[in-house]
Amino acid sequence: MIAQLECARCAAVYPIDQVRYLCRCGGMLDVSHDLETLRPQLDRSLFDERLRGAPEPQTQPMTDSGVWRYREIILPVAPESIVSRPEGNTPIYQHPRLSSWAGMDVLYLKHEGENPTGSFKDRGMTVGVTQAKRLGARAVVCASTGNTSASLAAYAALAGIPAIVFIPTGKIAAGKLAQALAYGAHTLQVDGDFDDAMRLVRRVCDELDVYLLNSLNPFRLEGQKSIVFEIVQGFRWQPPDWIVLPAGNLGNTAAFGKALYELKQLGLTDRMPRIASVQAAGASPFFQSYRSGFETRSAVQAETIATAIRIGAPVSHERAVRAIRWTDGLVTQVSDGEIMDAKAMVDGVGIGCEPASAAAVAGVRKLVAEGMIRPDQRVVAVLTGNLLKDPGATVGYHTGQWEDATYANRPQSVAGNLEDVRRVIEDVV
Numbered sequence: 001m002i003a004q005l006e007c008a009r010c011a012a013v014y015p016i017d018q019v020r021y022l023c024r025c026g027g028m029l030d031v032s033h034d035l036e037t038l039r040p041q042l043d044r045s046l047f048d049e050r051l052r053g054a055p056e057p058q059t060q061p062m063t064d065s066g067v068w069r070y071r072e073i074i075l076p077v078a079p080e081s082i083v084s085r086p087e088g089n090t091p092i093y094q095h096p097r098l099s100s101w102a103g104m105d106v107l108y109l110k111h112e113g114e115n116p117t118g119s120f121k122d123r124g125m126t127v128g129v130t131q132a133k134r135l136g137a138r139a140v141v142c143a144s145t146g147n148t149s150a151s152l153a154a155y156a157a158l159a160g161i162p163a164i165v166f167i168p169t170g171k172i173a174a175g176k177l178a179q180a181l182a183y184g185a186h187t188l189q190v191d192g193d194f195d196d197a198m199r200l201v202r203r204v205c206d207e208l209d210v211y212l213l214n215s216l217n218p219f220r221l222e223g224q225k226s227i228v229f230e231i232v233q234g235f236r237w238q239p240p241d242w243i244v245l246p247a248g249n250l251g252n253t254a255a256f257g258k259a260l261y262e263l264k265q266l267g268l269t270d271r272m273p274r275i276a277s278v279q280a281a282g283a284s285p286f287f288q289s290y291r292s293g294f295e296t297r298s299a300v301q302a303e304t305i306a307t308a309i310r311i312g313a314p315v316s317h318e319r320a321v322r323a324i325r326w327t328d329g330l331v332t333q334v335s336d337g338e339i340m341d342a343k344a345m346v347d348g349v350g351i352g353c354e355p356a357s358a359a360a361v362a363g364v365r366k367l368v369a370e371g372m373i374r375p376d377q378r379v380v381a382v383l384t385g386n387l388l389k390d391p392g393a394t395v396g397y398h399t400g401q402w403e404d405a406t407y408a409n410r411p412q413s414v415a416g417n418l419e420d421v422r423r424v425i426e427d428v429v
């Protein structure tokens with residue numbers, strides 16, 4: 001046995017090739033690797049050699065993808081079945097102005113918005129669509145706040161599998177809708193919010209023979225683990241003190257916890273960073289649950305400018321609780337104003353991200369101010385999506401549609417003559 005499906009709640013197991021999203025007991029499933037067998041086979045130098053591009057003939061996605069580089073602990077598959085752009089290998093940035101704004105000596109930013117379709121979803125989708133192809137799925141389906149649908153549309157198009165995406169009408173950013181349409185997905189706009197669309201899709205997948213590729217699907221999370229693998233490898237296998245990420249449906253929080261747990265079990269790292277999951281205050285059911293010591297769990301009616309994380313009933317709650325417990329992590333929330341100001345700072349130093357991603361940076365600033373994070377600690381904030389995803393939110397912030405825009409960069413109108421332009425230039429330089 002190399003890998004099988006295992007219930008995160010009751011530990012029941014199922015074959016890896018069974019189409020199944022939930023356990024009989026209702027618990028969520030993990031891809032469970034045989035860590036004991038893998039432990040002696042895997043060491044840091046194996047992954048370091050692949051990173052340096054050691055030749056592996058006819059295995060192009062396996063060398064060029066920042067996901068498949070870690071294939072033994074993601075999904076062991078034959079190279080020819082892989083559907084890849086390739087994804088991953090994203091940069092880690094830092095900028096002194098941004099670090100000091102956040103209150104840190106150095107704040108590292110892992111930019112997942114620089115994946116092929118502009119978000120971290122590509123890491124999960126290369127694995128999910130590869131598995132869909134192996135299973136012979138006749139169509140792949142997801143509900144989405146936008147990025148998952150963009151990514152699914154692209155990878156399904158690459159694989160030649162029809163994609164059907166369910167999105168909340170009027171609540172997804174323009175860039176993401178454009179991608180779903182452009183990549184040829186059947187795009188169904190659902191009355192209601194993401195949570196309504198998610199409920200509908202779960203029923204569709206139970207009753208119609210189509211393959212679900214929301215993060216409920218365990219293969220998606222396997223790919224998303226590679227964000228953590230790359231961060232840790234990027235720091236020469238010395239894990240940072242904190243990894244801070246935005247949280248909506250909680251798939252990524254769950255994946256990060258599983259990745260850190262496995263790295264430690266495999267002896268590839270000797271300690272775990274702490275995970276800090278950051279929610280938008282208007283969409284913070286996980287934060288509310290955290291405040292009760294995870295004793296309570298209730299859905300909320302979600303509202304936030306960060307439409308990617310406008311989610312009131314996150315699907316991966318249980319697996320995310322496990323991640324916070326494993327890593328001695330925490331959950332916090334930030335307001336829309338804090339999110340948009342953080343975004344303006346990330347954008348303004350030339351890096352750029354979409355609103356949901358900026359929640360991570362706003363979260364770091366808040367946790368430093370509260371004394372939870374020390375300025376000299378090594379902290380990586382994950383920027384989950386690209387600046388170009390949500391032009392509406394960005395332009396709105398800078399053109400006065402946003403009341404408390406601290407760092408608004410208003411466009412100026414000039415008449416078409418040199419004198420006018422001279423006045424503007426002398427004003428700014």
Ligand code: F0G
Pocket residue numbers: 119121143144145146147148149215246247248249250251252253308309354356357384385
């Ligand atoms: N950041 C961005 C840019 C996202 O698109 C998402 C989720 C998240 C953060 C939150 O990640 O759900 O794993 O906690 N987007 C999903 C979607 C829901 O449909 O694209 P999560």
